[in-house]
Amino acid sequence: MFQDRYSLAFKLYPYKRSADQDADTPVRHPVVVMGGGPIGVATALDLGLQGIPVVVLDDHEGIGMGSRAICFSKRCLEVADRYGCGEPMLEKGVVWNLGKVFHEDRKVFEFNLLPEEGHKYPAFINLQQPYFEKFIVDRVREAQADGAPIELRGKNRVDSIDVRDDHVVLRVMTPDGAYTLEADWLIGCDGANSPLRSMLGLDFTGRVFKDSFLIADIRMKAEFPTERWFWFEPSHGSGASTLLHKQPDDTWRIDFQIGWDVDRAEEIKEENIRRRLDAMLGPDIEYEMVWSSIYTFQCKRMDRFRHGRVIFAGDAAHQVSPFGARGANSGMQDVDNLGWKLSLVITGKAPESLLDSYDEERIHGADENILNSTRSTDFITPKSAISHIFRNAVLDLAEHYEFARPLVNSGRLSLPCTYDGLSLNGPDALPGGPSRTRVGSPCPDAPVGDGFLLPRLGNDFQILTIGAEAPEMLEEDGVTARRFAISASDDPTGVLAERYLGDASAAVYLIRPDQHVAARWPAFDETAMRTALRKACGKD
Amino acid sequence: MSTLNLKPNIEDPDGFYADLIGAHEGLSDAESAALNARLVLLFANHIGDRDILRKAIKAASNPGKET
Ligand SMILES: Cc1cc2nc3c(=O)[nH]c(=O)nc-3n(C[C@H](O)[C@H](O)[C@H](O)COP(=O)(O)OP(=O)(O)OC[C@H]3O[C@@H](n4cnc5c(N)ncnc54)[C@H](O)[C@@H]3O)c2cc1C
Numbered sequence: 133m134f135q136d137r138y139s140l141a142f143k144l145y146p147y148k149r150s151a152d153q154d155a156d157t158p159v160r161h162p163v164v165v166m167g168g169g170p171i172g173v174a175t176a177l178d179l180g181l182q183g184i185p186v187v188v189l190d191d192h193e194g195i196g197m198g199s200r201a202i203c204f205s206k207r208c209l210e211v212a213d214r215y216g217c218g219e220p221m222l223e224k225g226v227v228w229n230l231g232k233v234f235h236e237d238r239k240v241f242e243f244n245l246l247p248e249e250g251h252k253y254p255a256f257i258n259l260q261q262p263y264f265e266k267f268i269v270d271r272v273r274e275a276q277a278d279g280a281p282i283e284l285r286g287k288n289r290v291d292s293i294d295v296r297d298d299h300v301v302l303r304v305m306t307p308d309g310a311y312t313l314e315a316d317w318l319i320g321c322d323g324a325n326s327p328l329r330s331m332l333g334l335d336f337t338g339r340v341f342k343d344s345f346l347i348a349d350i351r352m353k354a355e356f357p358t359e360r361w362f363w364f365e366p367s368h369g370s371g372a373s374t375l376l377h378k379q380p381d382d383t384w385r386i387d388f389q390i391g392w393d394v395d396r397a398e399e400i401k402e403e404n405i406r407r408r409l410d411a412m413l414g415p416d417i418e419y420e421m422v423w424s425s426i427y428t429f430q431c432k433r434m435d436r437f438r439h440g441r442v443i444f445a446g447d448a449a450h451q452v453s454p455f456g457a458r459g460a461n462s463g464m465q466d467v468d469n470l471g472w473k474l475s476l477v478i479t480g481k482a483p484e485s486l487l488d489s490y491d492e493e494r495i496h497g498a499d500e501n502i503l504n505s506t507r508s509t510d511f512i513t514p515k516s517a518i519s520h521i522f523r524n525a526v527l528d529l530a531e532h533y534e535f536a537r538p539l540v541n542s543g544r545l546s547l548p549c550t551y552d553g554l555s556l557n558g559p560d561a562l563p564g565g566p567s568r569t570r571v572g573s574p575c576p577d578a579p580v581g582d583g584f585l586l587p588r589l590g591n592d593f594q595i596l597t598i599g600a601e602a603p604e605m606l607e608e609d610g611v612t613a614r615r616f617a618i619s620a621s622d623d624p625t626g627v628l629a630e631r632y633l634g635d636a637s638a639a640v641y642l643i644r645p646d647q648h649v650a651a652r653w654p655a656f657d658e659t660a661m662r663t664a665l666r667k668a669c670g671k672d
Numbered sequence: 673m674s675t676l677n678l679k680p681n682i683e684d685p686d687g688f689y690a691d692l693i694g695a696h697e698g699l700s701d702a703e704s705a706a707l708n709a710r711l712v713l714l715f716a717n718h719i720g721d722r723d724i725l726r727k728a729i730k731a732a733s734n735p736g737k738e739t
Contacts, residue, residue, distance in 0.1 A: 431706075504686070507690050510690070511689070517704075526689075528731075529731075529735055532736035533731070535677065538680045538682070539682075539689055
């Protein structure tokens with residue numbers, strides 16, 4: 133009755149009988165999250181830290197073996213930092229800046245991510261997904277100890293649901309048998325094959341790519357540098373393209389493109405994986421296999437992420453190819469976007485329609501991610517003879533000419549999206565204000581005093597004043613915005629002024645709880661601020 | 673003497689590349705080759721400068737040896 137679909141790296145929430153299973157009538161919870169992957173657990177953490185009771189149901193008892201995601205972006209880490217679990221990720225993760233691109237056996241060029249100064253987090257870290265997930269669960273445990281109303285229920289599999297106007301009824305299977313549970317809101321974080329989507333008969337549309345990839349995570353002491361190496365058509369013949377990337381614990385990710393018509397059962401045999409690895413690494417390098425898997429991928433999304441009282445997030449809502457590391461990274465941005473909105477709706481401070489902006493903003497994000505990862509995939513695995521000719525022409529030219537290098541696409545690394553022109557945006561009324569902090573943007577980090585700006589922003593609405601006056605607090609229809617004031621002396625490096633003032637001499641920003649810019653002006657104007665705050669909460 | 677620009681000069685390179693490959697979608701090899709020929713002629717006419725065109729032909733024929 134209860135068969136694990138995968139083995140565990142960390143058993144973190146063993147099955148325990150809950151009082152709900154013995155209740156005479158089904159117990160109603162404000163929020164139930166279906167799926168305890170990184171996105172489900174982060175959703176619970178976001179809501180729990182805001183005091184909203186939340187129950188996570190997962191059909192396993194912890195985090196799956198095998199790394200899957202390894203590349204976590206700055207924005208993803210900043211979201212984790214807001215929840216209090218970014219620092220352990222940074223500490224464990226590997227920071228890299230240098231990438232090399234090869235074609236056949238020649239190095240075509242190398243690039244440096246050239247990290248911009250003045251950010252708490254680097255552009256990227258490499259970290260095995262199980263660690264990423266474990267740090268989130270660790271933070272949940274800490275928050276629970278401080279009273280956050282979060283429950284993680286292992287071996288609780290949602291088998292069917294019944295959606296009503298103002299709640300959802302769930303049928304949950306456990307090792308002790310089935311029970312019924314009710315939720316005012318159900319968040320679907322049950323992964324790319326989402327059973328919830330099927331239960332609701334909802335479509336998942338897009339492109340399937342006809343290629344398969346073999347991943348091998350290996351442990352070796354070899355002296356490869358901490359760089360990203362990408363081979364197009366490597367002459368060692370181990371695959372049509374190959375990626376080598378460093379992870380913590382002397383572990384390396386190697387990803388071989390092996391074609392569509394392959395015998396998977398044959399390819400996944402250790403001796404066959406070793407043959408590819410030996411061809412690539414040379415015969416004298418010793419290594420130990422940590423994990424391997426064959427995957428294919430799709431770029432797909434749901435037409436809408438919100439269906440009444442059921443809301444989808446993470447891979448369940450959208451799936452991208454791994455090139456560009458946009459899966460977990462964009463899922464974390466879903467959570468960042470949904471948490472504060474759902475909390476305002478549940479506490480009666482904003483209308484239910486605010487949740488439609490989650491749909492609007494995150495579909496915008498998903499489309500951007502799908503576009504970028506589709507383009508990378510088309511470059512890496514050309515679909516036609518002519519596309520292959522152009523791809524190789526770009527590589528030939530890139531070896532000699534700088535102009536062709538921006539055309540080489542071995543994965544465009546994930547950047548957060550800006551909600552340009554969307555419904556919650558207020559006025560972008562700061563003459564001379566920088567484009568990167570325009571309304572809709574995620575706030576870029578900057579040094580403030582002896583720390584950083586982002587850890588001071590978020591969780592609530594804030595009025596960020598830079599060399600400008602404003603009241604310490606403002607309340608509009610139940611929603612408060614607190615002031616965070618910065619003066620020239622807090623910005624010794626001038627980086628903050630460069631990122632937030634541009635040519636302006638002073639500025640007032642309205643910042644959303646997810647650290648996106650809601651509106652900005654040169655000075656505080658109470659009426660304008662109140663109007664923008666209402667708009668950012670989906671009112672009128 | 674005019675110089676052939678070999679520094680990045682295309683705005684939104686990924687978008688341009690997607691348009692270029694997209695234009696070939698569904699074409700036979702001969703049709704693709706013909707499309708490429710028309711494109712080269714259009715680009716060449718836009719550039720106009722014979723010196724630049726000579727260098728571009730050299731760069732394409734023998735990458736790294738355009739001068
Ligand atoms: C090879 C590969 C490389 C990748 N690399 C990267 C990368 O570098 N960077 C990046 O950001 N992303 C990457 N990704 C994507 C990343 O792994 C996913 O985006 C991420 O795991 C999605 O998290 P999730 O919580 O939405 O779903 P999942 O991690 O799939 O979690 C879903 C959870 O729901 C549970 N569940 C399913 N059905 C039920 C049910 N009926 N009842 C209860 N629970 C249920 C599952 O057991 C699981 O725990 C990669 C993916 C792959 C395959």
